[in-house]
Amino acid sequence: MTLSVQQRGNLFLVVVMCLLMLAICAPFSSHDWQRAVQISVGLCAVVYGLCLPRAERCVDRSTALGVSLIGGAGLVSALLAHQPLWALTELALLISCCAIAVAFSRARRNGDESLDRVLVLFVLLLCMVKSIQYLHAGVLAFTSGEAIVNTDLLLSGFSNKRFYGQFQTFTLPLLALPLLVSNVARPARGAVFALLCVWWLIAIGGGTRGTWLGMGAAGCVLMFLGSQGRRWLAWQLAALACGLVLYWLVFTVLAGYLGIVISNGAVDRLTTNLSGRGPIWLQAWSMIIERPWLGFGPMHFADIANDIAAHPHQAILQWASEWGVPSTLCVIALVAWAGWSTLDVLRKRALSLAPVDLLRLCLFASLIGALTQAQVDGVIVMPVSQLWLALVVGWLMGLHVWRVPSVAPVPALYRVWMAASVVAVGLLVFVAIRDVPRLTERSEHYMGLSNGHLQPRFWVQGVIALEMQ
Numbered sequence: 001m002t003l004s005v006q007q008r009g010n011l012f013l014v015v016v017m018c019l020l021m022l023a024i025c026a027p028f029s030s031h032d033w034q035r036a037v038q039i040s041v042g043l044c045a046v047v048y049g050l051c052l053p054r055a056e057r058c059v060d061r062s063t064a065l066g067v068s069l070i071g072g073a074g075l076v077s078a079l080l081a082h083q084p085l086w087a088l089t090e091l092a093l094l095i096s097c098c099a100i101a102v103a104f105s106r107a108r109r110n111g112d113e114s115l116d117r118v119l120v121l122f123v124l125l126l127c128m129v130k131s132i133q134y135l136h137a138g139v140l141a142f143t144s145g146e147a148i149v150n151t152d153l154l155l156s157g158f159s160n161k162r163f164y165g166q167f168q169t170f171t172l173p174l175l176a177l178p179l180l181v182s183n184v185a186r187p188a189r190g191a192v193f194a195l196l197c198v199w200w201l202i203a204i205g206g207g208t209r210g211t212w213l214g215m216g217a218a219g220c221v222l223m224f225l226g227s228q229g230r231r232w233l234a235w236q237l238a239a240l241a242c243g244l245v246l247y248w249l250v251f252t253v254l255a256g257y258l259g260i261v262i263s264n265g266a267v268d269r270l271t272t273n274l275s276g277r278g279p280i281w282l283q284a285w286s287m288i289i290e291r292p293w294l295g296f297g298p299m300h301f302a303d304i305a306n307d308i309a310a311h312p313h314q315a316i317l318q319w320a321s322e323w324g325v326p327s328t329l330c331v332i333a334l335v336a337w338a339g340w341s342t343l344d345v346l347r348k349r350a351l352s353l354a355p356v357d358l359l360r361l362c363l364f365a366s367l368i369g370a371l372t373q374a375q376v377d378g379v380i381v382m383p384v385s386q387l388w389l390a391l392v393v394g395w396l397m398g399l400h401v402w403r404v405p406s407v408a409p410v411p412a413l414y415r416v417w418m419a420a421s422v423v424a425v426g427l428l429v430f431v432a433i434r435d436v437p438r439l440t441e442r443s444e445h446y447m448g449l450s451n452g453h454l455q456p457r458f459w460v461q462g463v464i465a466l467e468m469q
Helices: 005-025 029-052 062-078 084-111 114-143 161-175 188-204 209-222 226-258 277-289 316-325 325-346 355-372 385-400 411-449
Strands: 149-150 262-264
Touching: 005 084, 005 114, 005 385, 029 084, 029 385, 029 411, 062 084, 062 316, 062 325, 062 411, 084 114, 084 316, 084 385, 084 411, 114 161, 114 188, 114 226, 114 277, 149 209, 161 188, 161 209, 161 226, 161 385, 188 209, 188 226, 209 226, 209 355, 226 262, 226 325, 226 355, 226 411, 325 355, 325 385, 355 385
Parallel strands: 149 262
Antiparallel strands: none
């Protein structure tokens, strides 16, 4: 039996949702496991694209040309890099993320608004499972009889609590959607608001300042996007207030009553220091000064070993140091153009109560929050964050309202794109097959050479400097 185009899209989304559930909610989940899941999703996206009968335009020709220039410059930079294979791997990772975004876009365009509801329900399910895991861990910690409770140990499924915070930056804006849609029943609305309050409790307890900064930036932007944007902000502020009260009741009042000391609490994160980012930002800046045109090569910040991190925790500095300043300016121009196009649609439909327009508003808030957090954290590096960035961008592309009728892409560009996607995913699969059997050995070897902590990049031990392998 031959599947229709819409059925193929639905099958793709079901498989991806199952993979994302495994990546985020599985008790054995880790950075390396999430990277393997990301490669699997990229493979599914490419297979889905090959199964579609005809090409459809996802971006305008100017954007396609800009992406082609970035890819071409990245290829040249990778071939000239110190370790070309690792540089090409990073380039392949970027191409696979673009393939995932395009696949989500085409699945949405070939479907209908029912897919939007599925997306929101999936986000609610993910956040509900993670909230139950957190609350369960909290109950066990407070009833264990231990005198100290480490709040970091309440977070599961991620190698670092900052990566958990990045995931929350993507999902906090989307959880507010059912509160904005008018036809949601009051009991369901109350349940969603309770979930949003708990999700904010976790965001506060996790202490990821990048999440707080990203959500603050999203709120500042949506405040000027009409009444629906202000309603979104009002719900978020109400949930934030409830989350703060819950945090105070549990980690101050209850902990004090039981005589429990809280370790790594949110108050400890209320600082203005850079948490070690200063030296790695200076390293990235030095790399830019030394090689401004093509950079050191994709992933090659990790080729210069330091005691802090394998990436600079700042998206612009990372791209400029590894891909070059011209490529960075092109990326900034494309992001600005895409953001302005989406903002234009949001402003024109500011009074609309249609679920699709409210979803676009929440997706835009998610994107603003993530891009803001990327200026102080590794949003463009971590596997789950890259996946969610591709999902959000792809869904926005699928919802985009074109000013002119959609036309088929240039056949030559489409063939080059499909070939590049196939080669990129093939390279990622090869790297995974090559490295996965010895990842534990690689990490242990690095731990013996370094100061005792892993530095994630492609794998959880992400330093690719030859003397550290």
